[in-house]
Amino acid sequence: MADRECPLSRTLDAVGEWWTLLLLHDCFDGFTRFDQFEANLGISSGMLTKRLKTLVDNGILERRQYSERPPRFEYVLTDTGRSLRPVIVALAAWGNAQLPRRERSMILVDARTGREVEPVVVDRRTGKPLDDPDAYVFAAGPAASEAFRTRYDALAAKRKAAR
Amino acid sequence: MADRECPLSRTLDAVGEWWTLLLLHDCFDGFTRFDQFEANLGISSGMLTKRLKTLVDNGILERRQYSERPPRFEYVLTDTGRSLRPVIVALAAWGNAQLPRRERSMILVDARTGREVEPVVVDRRTGKPLDDPDAYVFAAGPAASEAFRTRYDALAAKRKAAR
DNA sequence: CAGTATCCTGTCCGATACTG
């Protein structure tokens, strides 16, 4: 839907549907089987089938047979799937911190110490948090369309003028 | 929908609909007005109205009158809205890195140097990346329900047994 | 310019029932 160019759109197409992140959260906790997802989430079986399928199609989960007779399947995270975990963690942390009802029902902890962790997004090279909108800005990438490039050229010029 | 307890569910209720993140991305780039959003995104006016309303209702945008006659309004990010930016950036970066079509059309850069930035989610205290699923785990928070607590107690016991 | 109102199609999603 809409423009497939923006990386956000593509991300949303892959994991943006309502149940998908909840489902992945279950995967991150180590669950792999249809009935586990069904019980944990309270999702209907039809929807679950559909969501699992798009996740598999997008290379985020892998469907694997773990028993011959009877035939049994499980869904395991791929590397791509695992790489999504920190992002989902950041999303949940934002919900915990910013959305009303401050009591937190789920948190992230250090597995060894049990100490609570506060996720923050930083620049890998400098380690600096990305929360300053003036310090870090979006820009047209190598494969940007003309429209995208025009937009970001204009914004850059505007910022320059503001200084 | 589903269980409102999980912070992920609440996050999704606030910003999980299809257009919402795209719309916020426009806000982060400095756009504030109805017609700008409409033109940039290609969203229908009815849907735009609806999305803006839920964003305002959730305290992420603020509707502000900037002209008396004729009456004109603009939508500006609240602090809560701005705090969502790093997370969206991380989401877009994941899409850039992991989803097919590797050519990137939009990237994040350092505004001063123009150098590309690689967003990564870390623990604020230690600065360590959260990408090791064994080092950082979810746990029941102070306000967790019995079901939640049972789940995470069981998982913790399992991890202990595995060692 | 900044929406509102209406209509239409497609999809989300739960409920229920069925299968090997």
Add this chain to the structure above:
DNA sequence: CAGTATCGGACAGGATACTG
């Protein structure tokens, strides 16, 4: 256990037309 099939209601979302 791991789904498939079908139903039906609610909502997403575009298109179009209208308003001050």
